[in-house]
Amino acid sequence: MKKAFLISLSLIMFLGMANLIHADGDEEYYEEELGIRKQTIYDEKNIMPATGEKTTIEAGSSEKFERAFENSPPLISHDVTDMLPIAQKDNLCLDCHIPEEAVSMGATPIPKSHFTELGTGKDLGDKLDGDRYNCMQCHVIQTTATPPVANIFKGEFRAEEQKYRSNLIDILNEGVE
């Protein structure tokens, strides 16, 4: 009985030791104490990705969000459920955001930077650069998820209007030319 107890005790100690991280000095930490998730990294069963609530307000009725920083890609302020996925021959985003239609739709027009081949600076006229076709690659919907670590980043804007509009194409070569 006593022997069995000792064996299991040393087994527990051995397993515990395996997850110990030795820091400089005398302090020792378990892996679960490090990082943000506070769970073992060897098992996913208690881990749920944060999803948050997405807006259900339809395009045309939503309120635009202030940009995160100057010339950051604006967050999508409206519901996109019926607009996805974006397919090769079907991109509903363009219907409302293409500059000719955007004004009458009350939508922000796709900016000049998206009609420019940025690598070469070539003006593509009214042809959207292929790299910009998949809007969802850069533009995301704002959600109400609580970040595990408070975000203290504060965007800086050189002009008040840039809180709601971008001007990347005009300032791209600032300080270079």
Ligand code: HEC
């Ligand atoms: C039916 C028209 C319509 C469609 C389709 C549409 N939008 Fe919009 N979008 C709008 C309108 C109008 C606004 C302005 C806010 C409002 O009135 O809801 C807007 C706002 C936005 C904004 C915020 C712009 C800013 O200045 O802050 C982004 C980004 C955006 N839409 C991206 C998209 C993407 C990506 C898609 C495709 C998945 C899409 N939209 C499809 C009409 C549309």
Ligand code: HEC
């Ligand atoms: C490769 C990343 C990328 C893709 C793809 C992309 N955008 Fe953008 N978008 C940006 C960035 C960055 C900005 C802000 C700087 C600028 O204007 O170029 C922006 C700005 C915008 C703006 C704000 C314009 C203004 O005047 O304030 C709209 C509207 C927009 N994009 C719509 C779209 C739509 C619709 C698509 C898909 C057809 C799309 N974007 C694809 C990165 C992207």
